[in-house]
Amino acid sequence: MNNCFIGTLELDVVTCNSMPCHNQQVARGSRCEQSTLKQVRFANGDGSDSESVEKQSEAAVNSDPPIQLKLLPLTDQIRELQTIIRDKTTSRGDFVFCADRLIRLVVEEGLNQLPYTECTVTTPTGQKYEGVKFKRGNCGVSIMRSGEAMEQGLRDCCRSIRIGKILIQTDEETLKAKVYYAKFPPDIYRRKILLMYPILSSGNAVIEAVRVLIDHGVQPSHIILLSLFSTPHGVNSIVEEFPEITILTTEVHSVAPTHFGQKYFGTD
């Protein structure tokens, strides 16, 4: 566990006090160990570990929707990747290399949130193996431009997955996010969505994108947001607006590496 994270939790608590009930849940969860927050899972997740079961039952008692923020287990490797990405002296080559590694890990974790069924297969030695099979009907959606950086990571794991795109830009005058373009598979309303956006700063772009998806008939509970870094504010805004979507990230920190898209695509 690292100190800056605890710092953000306290920040969380402060900002959350005046917020509606499900955000107080965030605060309550945050006040506990980081591991509790880390274990908070999707309602239909496997719930194999006791802490998450506990969390779910607690959520049930409060009859609030469960908290859908999930942090990747903070291994030393992930710490190193975060450090290199944040370091301003990192060369662009190293930056892209490390960002791609981190994206791959987030994507792998995101895929874990998708529904599956138990099944049994026969191995070449003629033995039975109790395994799982993932269900069809998923779809990736990237929020342009920086979300596109994560498409390849998804493609590397799911070779033939469909990927939709949304272009969102911030209006210079009103400073509001505005949707310029969206293209999805026609049956997106019945799919599970892996929404890709690396940096959650204000959360406005994601909120706009989710609105577009809902307009296309997507259920919020079918949206899994894949991101690399987020601010407590960004997470809270999204959770406040759409309590049912799942948010996956590697770090919640008051300073977001907002240079990500510029440096990844070399336009800085």
Next chain:
Amino acid sequence: MRLSSSSSLAHVIDDVAPLLPMRDENMAVSVSQADVHMHQKEDGDEVEQRASRSDSGSGEDSLDGLLRRACPLTPSMSPRKRTTSQSKTEPPLLRTNKRTIYTAGRPPWYNVTGTTFKEAFVIGLCGGSASGKTTVANKIIEALDVPWVVLLSMDSFYKVLSKEEQELAARNEYNFDHPDAFDFELLITVLRKLKKGKSIKVPVYDFTTHSRRKEWKTVYGANVVIFEGILAFANKELLKLLDMKVFVDTDSDIRLVRRLKRDISDRGRDITGVIKQYNKFVKPAFEQYIEPTVQVADIVVPRGGENFVALELIVQHVHSQLEKRKLRWDISALASAHQGQPLPKTLSVMESTPQVRGMHTIIRNRETNRDEFIFYSKRLMRLLIEHALSFLPLKPVSVETPQGTIYEGKRLSGKRITGVSILRAGETMEQALMAVCKDIRLGKILIQTNHDTGEPELHYLRLPKDISEDYVILMDSTVSTGAAALMAIRVLLDHDVEEDKIFLLSLLMAEMGVHSVAYAFPKVRIITTAVDKKVNDEFHIIPGIGNFGDRYFGTDAPSDWYESEEGMDY
């Protein structure tokens, strides 16, 4: 490689064979056709040594054509190759115009606790200049018929000459035959390490500049070491290291004739210079330092390389000594010993997330086609390597961000990482490792199971230079009994890699393999995606994954070429 004379010995042995007690059954028959050959190579050590002055007596420059007539060549015997401290290394395969012959591997030289139990058998060969030591050495190697024989020449250990000494040497006035001309201290260190099974570096002496070349030659993995040199018996410490001492006693007239022939016609030196050097140094040194050491010899071989009876005796003795040192360890006994024991603390099994289970389901399913098998095993490898890297030690650092704040993060501390794959199947993991670690150095170890003995055998080895400081990620796709992994770890330890810096990575392991590795090497970190309970009688993991290499490379039967009707499949 010089072959002519060595072939002749084989012929004679064939004739004599029925009269002799049977040699080691593993070696004698099966290997005599498929040629024995050992191999060791490291980057950048392919330096050819040996220039002007040396004692490399071979059959070709022996003066006695009449002796050769007595033993006709037998071209049916294929040439033998080996590592020596003085010649170039050879490729691991021997190609004749008709077929490719696979080489013999090295059986285990360590016990179940991972410690070396077989010290190399060291034969010392002493004799005057041009007495035929190298010929005798080559013939012993030929007749021994065991893999991994190292020929170490004393010529490699000449001292580096100062400028004045170099000038003397140019005028044939430097005494190369005196004990002071050799670096005995280094020689003893090297020989002692080699005997203990360690990887060693042998200097490459340049006879034109009388100095050592920058690149030293790495020698590793000797079951038998043959050490030859004019003053091989001249040092007490050295004598203690020799298990068998052979003195090659060739008539001094013959030696002088050979020397003249070699130096004049082969090396273009003038006769006065050669004779001057002989009279001033070679002859007195022989009388003063070399000849008296015949007393410490176990065997004196008159007439050198043509003395087949003596050679056969030597070979027989070495075989019986090797047989005594042989210690087969029963791998199934090892398995039962660990049954029901808790898994070791050094084991880390990746969290079995739905995706990991899903990928396991696909690659374990026998119905899965190769395309999917490759794709999902690669995905799993990538996760495994990311998981493994999280065990590397990191140190806290503070970095400045473009946002103008300071970020407290972590970076890898200390040394670099080297990947080593156990061929064939471990090679499949290299790509995933390179995708995660930029510019990583990769080594390879080929270990195959001998189907007659069930033992793993080391066939080929190529490691990056200077890996002793590195963290080593050792990769094999599956670990069932752990036999290959044990051997690979032993090889790394012999190259002075620290045990706690070795990470053994495997997609799937059997409990038995985990136990045998952890028992022998308690500090090696074992990292895998799943541990299966059992191993069947054929040492396959149950339920397992099948033969990973065969499925990945498509070398399993039957052909599935009709399966893919679409796409760009080959």
